Amino acid sequence: MAGNYYFAIVGDKDNPIFEMEISPPSKEAKKEDHRHLSQFIAHAALDLVDEQMWSTSAMYLKVVDKFNEWFVSAFVTASRMRFVLLHDVKNEDGIKNFFMEMYETYIKHSMNPFYENNSPIKSSAFDKKAQMYGRKYLTS
Amino acid sequence: METERKPVITYAGEPAVFQQLQNGLVHGLPQESVEWRRSYGRAPRHVTLEASFEPFSEATLVDDMSTLVRRPCLHTFWTDCPDIETYKSSTRESLQSWLAQLRQHNVVDWLVVVVESAEARSKTNKLLPRSSVLDKVKADINSKHGDRCITLLDPSKSDSRSAGSLHSLLTKLRHFLLIGFNRVLVRFEDSMRSQREKRTSSDWSFCRYFPLQEELAFVFGQLGLCDEALVQYDELDALFTQFILNSCAGDTPRWLETFSQPVQGWQGLAVPASCSEEMRNALCNREMSLLAFRNYLYARQCVLLKKLDRTPEIAQRTITFLFNTINELGLMGLEIQQGGVACWAFVTCINVLDMCAEIPADTAAQQGIGVHTASLYDQARLKLYSLGELCGLLPGDEPTSSQLHLTVTLSAGMGDNSPAVEKLKDALAGHDAFQKCYLELSELAMGTYKHMGRLRLARLVGRQLATFHLRLGQAAHAASLLTDALKTYQEEGWGRLAAQLLLQLAHCYQLMGDRQRYTQTCALVAASEHVPHQTRLEFTERLRAPAAGAEPRLTLAAEEVVSVRETRLAAPDSEPYPGARLEVRVTVESRLPAPVALSRARADLQPALAAEQVSRSTSSASTSSAGSVRRGGVARRPSSPAAADGPAAGGGELCLEPALEYKQDRSLSAATLVCRNMFKVLRRKDSGQPAALARPSHLPAAAFQQSLEAADVTLQPGATELVLSARVQQPGTYVVRHLQLSCPALDLTLDLARPLRFAVKSSPHQVSLNKSAGDLLAGTVQPMTLQIVCGSEPLPGPSAVRLQCSRGLSVRAADGDPAAPWSDELQLHVPPLEAFQSARLPVSMLSQLAHVKDGVSVVHKVDIICPWSAAPVEAELHFLLPFSAAFKVHTSNVRKFLQVVMHGLNTAEFELTRPALTVVNDAPVELTPLNETAETLVVSSETSVSYMWEMVLSKETPPVRSQFSVEYRAVDAETRQRFKFDFTVSDYRTLLSVTCRMEPLKGAEFCRSGSICQLHVTVAQEDGTAELRAVMYEVLADQNMWAICGRSSGVLDMGPDTRHVLQLEVMPLTGGFLPLPTVRLSRYIPANKESTEGRALVTGSSLPRLEPFAAGQVYSASRGQQVHVLATSAPGLADRSADVSLS
Secondary structure, eight states: OOOOEEEEEEOTTSOEEEEEEEOOTTSOOOOHHHHHHHHHHHHHHHHHHHHHTTSOSOSEEEEEEEETTEEEEEEEOTTOOEEEEEESSOOHHHHHHHHHHHHHHHHHHHTSTTOOTTSOOOOHHHHHHHHHHIIIIIIO | OGGGGSOEEEEEEOHHHHHHHHHHHHHHGGGSEEEEOOSTTOOOEEEEOOOEEEEOOGGGGSOOOSOOTTOEEEEEEEEOOOSHHHIIIIIHHHHHHHHHHHHHTTOOOEEEEEEEOHHHHHHSOSSSTTOSHHHHHHHHSOGGGGGGEEEEEOTTSOSHHHHHHHHHHHHHHHHHHHHHHHHHHHHHHHHHHHHHHGGGSTTOOHHHHHHHHHHHHHHHHHTTOHHHHHHHHHHHHHHHHHHHHHHHTTOOOGGGGGGGSOBOOOOOOOOOSSOOHHHHHHHHTTOOOHHHHHHHHHHHHHHHHHHTTOHHHHHHHHHHHHHHHHHHHHHHTOOBOTTHHHHHHHHHHHHHHHHHHTSOTTSHHHHHHHHHHHHHHHHHHHHHHHHHHHTTOSTTOOOOHHHHHHHHHHHHTTOSOOHHHHHHHHHHHOHHHHHHHHHHHHHHHHHHHHHTTOHHHHHHHHHHHHHHHHHHTOHHHHHHHHHHHHHHHHHTTOHHHHHHHHHHHHHHHHHHTOHHHHHHHHHHHHHOTTSOHHHHHHHHHHHHGGGTTOSSOEEEEOTTTEEEEEEEESSTTSOOOTTSEEEEEEEEEEOOSSOEEEEEEEEEOEEOOGGGOOOOOOHHHHHTTOBTTOOSSSOOOOSOGGGGOOTTSSSSSOOEEEEEEEOTTSOEEEEEEEETTHHHHSSOOOSOOOOOTTOOOOOOTTTTSSEEEEEEEEEOSEEEEEEEEEEOOSOEEEEEEEEEEEETTEEEEEEEEEEEEEEEOOOOOEEEEEEOSSOEETTSEEEEEEEEEOOSSOBOSOEEEEEEEOTTEEEEESSSOTTOOOBSEEEEEEOOBOTTOEEEEEEEEEEOOOOOTTOSEEEEEEEEEOTTOSSOEEEEEEEEOSEEEEEEEEEETTEEEEEEEEEEOSSSOEEEEEEEEEEOSOOOEEEEEOSOTTOEEEEOSSOOEEEEEEEEEOSOOOOEEEEEEEEEEETTOSSOEEEEEEEEEOSOSOOEEEEEEEEEOTTOSSEETTSOEEEEEEEEEOOTTSOOOEEEEEEEOOTTTEEEESOOEEEEEOOTTOEEEEEEEEEEOSOEEEEOOEEEEEEEEOOOHHHHTTOOSSSOOSSOEEEEOOTTTEEETTTTOEEEEEOOSSOOHHHHHHHHHHO
């Protein structure tokens, strides 16, 4: 199911540590301004994530918020890292798979002794993985 | 309409009888609820039944499962025939035919009611059983249905019997109605389910199915089971949603085309109390738009939720409803007037919000609803904004004619004039109304979000509201909103969002004309890495711009723009001293994208408060330990002046101090580091103070009164090292806390996170006397150096330092004439010295070698008298002695020998030559050397040297004072020195001699252990001149070897040439070579008899006493002798064991 996605990982100090846009290959990249909007929405959705993560024992919170044409899905790890995904189409299973794969990737990344927790992720390997899973589960 | 959905009960028989009762029954039925036991294991529910009554007709019996409406659930037969005759004649027949009809259609739900009038009852023959009409009826119908036949007493009477009878009729009626109804319902549900299973077939239509399931919902609603009804609608909702989603995947059923028609109206959600048949018909006729259908379905859900008292859930569901519907409209690709959806969503939101407002305030429901209403307000706001955008109503826009036309079109499609629609129409009518409405909604949304703790959402609304305010030109409003939002984003580290806000804020402040804040914000933008490079450059230009015509200089806090990486003294090893030029290197990192020329950079220099001052080291502390025990190196200084920054300063730093703990004997027990500000550093970090924006810098008034400066430097992007310098005149401790970078019209100030602290002090000159490697030795020339370290003040002219030695120590210049005399004072010339230069002057020291009893070293003091200090510097020198001397007198009967032993105390070797021993006093003693006079002996700690002389005595033996002297030379030294050792020998003449001899008893050849032997002791006076009256002897023997029999001591009278021979019986206790018992002689002074007679006690005491002889006065001839004792000859039991043990 094609659609536009914006993925962000938010650390437990509420700071963003990773962001990425996932668009179907056919569409051209979004304008800079649009990217800000995605980030604004992702940031605001943290309120809802923080509220809803206590209501379930699952890590995948499904759609937590809606904003204009955007849905916001979220995933909370045990260490309260929050994965936030903005999407304009419903794709519950794909998103769940994407989150699970990203969770695993993130955990592997965080085991790197040179990576300090909660610091921005600047790893091209991580980036590639995220793109790959995005293509696999979201935009394909 | 609702009444027609009640279950139907038909009546037959005598209509007149029934109609008389009808009203009572219609009202009586719903009075009590009945327990409904349901099929399929569903939980039993209590329901209230209502029913409508219809005359019986055969047509209603047709089994048609397409609808529930007007389905009879129970058939009744009414008769009031008074007696059996009448019954037999007419009623029976009609009853029978009625039953036959029912049976034909397999209907089992029926009831026969026989109404008995009072008189009829009384007439009946009570004697004959089964003679009543009821009995007859029961007999006629199958007996197993006997309970379906009941009697009703005359209802016209109002006594208790007839009331009870009516009650039991109602109960029965309810019971059978429910059974019948359940049967109908189960069949209906089955048929409905089978309909649903066919949904994949091509000719299935949702429009046909929907009314079916809705009817079920109606029935549940009718029964008061609103939750069950809601479930039906929810199922329908889900089913429909699924169809839409599937259609996106390409699986579009034909009926869905109904909903594919363009949407013409965008009436908002209205929740009517009852369901409109019109809508149902429209659906059945496939004339309904998707939006209208969704509206209808959701309205039904709302009605049920309201009935269930779950209004808050409406608010919650509305959000999902809105999104789903908009999403579906998009998925279906429906044609709709631009803005229509926004109108619809707005009106829906407002309607739902109105509904929520009906919930009484201050209830838990009202509390819980807040999060949802906030979202609804937010939605309404967003939709209104998008409408405003479309219709040209945003501030600053003027609607064009096409936009005006659009407004009209939209208004036309809004439908009936409900308050919500009115509100929207008003808002779209003009700028002011639009503004008012938008601001109101925004404030409501923001306020509610804040109230519900959703701060981030509130910030998002706030930011959009700020944008709106900006368009209105209300920059101040916008600025406060943006500042709030900025704080949140900065705290949480969302740099890109913060950068966006900064750009907006800069615009705000520019509009407001707030130069201070504007410039500050520009600086922040220029320094932000999240802003495009071009924009940053532009803002950097703006920073430079106010330089042009600004009259009051602006001071900006520059923490966000420039950060200090490192501050240090340029020459950290040299201590700054008054008057010196002080250089401080500050490495700053500029985040500005372009180089900035600074007219001046300066750092303020403030004297530290007294409490913070580094303790000064005094001159005495650094020099007193000079000398032989000095541990080398210069005295401890604060390791580097730059390192002295820190304590009490930043607060974030650990303030560590060394702490030494000593044991009682003053030896070190532990060395630890103590953190003085632990609680300050480790204190809990609360959600810290965010970096405030546009904060005017708070500099103390005294800042920059004295400063380190540099002029004309360029601040490059990235790191720049600034070298700031100043001349400091006053000694003291200084702190550098602030840095100021001045552009032509702008001052950037920043506080140093770690203030630089250093001490400027006039350090004193230092003098120390240092030895070379190894210990100082007395008696030989020792090279030493006098070190003079110049303090912060230079020593300009030649000056002199005087050394004053204590007695026994002499000094001379080492580099001068080797023949120069030794003296105890020396004047040394010091060359001119620059500050912190040092000079080393070599000197030679010689400590006289003297015999020190039991000592290994001598201590000397040197006073160093310097021209620059009044008190002399005192140095304590410890000289080790190279060797020591001791003498000993040896006796051989009456001959005497003198031995002098030289012990080396040091590993250094000394050659000894030409020993000499002379009698200093006039004692008539001749000393005959027994040494080789030419011999050279070497003494060291490993080798001792002895010299021997025989004393040739004459008659007189007064004490001899003698002096031993020997020439010594350290093995590596050139000159010889003479070592002298004075001593006195006294009481050396031999007075008595003692000889012991052990003999076995007569007859025995050997001494044997266990048998008595004889000890012969001979005591002879050797020196006739000695005055000896009495001598006491004591035989001392080892008690393990000898057992002395009889007296072992006694007093002997002595005189010139007296000779006593004593015989003692002694028994050896063991065998072997046993040392002889020794005999101790002591001078015996008897008790003075005269004293008892009252005379003076001068000459002696009343008790006898003993005085020991000096070592040389008694010669023991048999000392060291041993006697051979054989083991016992007559073996006894004990001895044998001893033998055994020996062998």
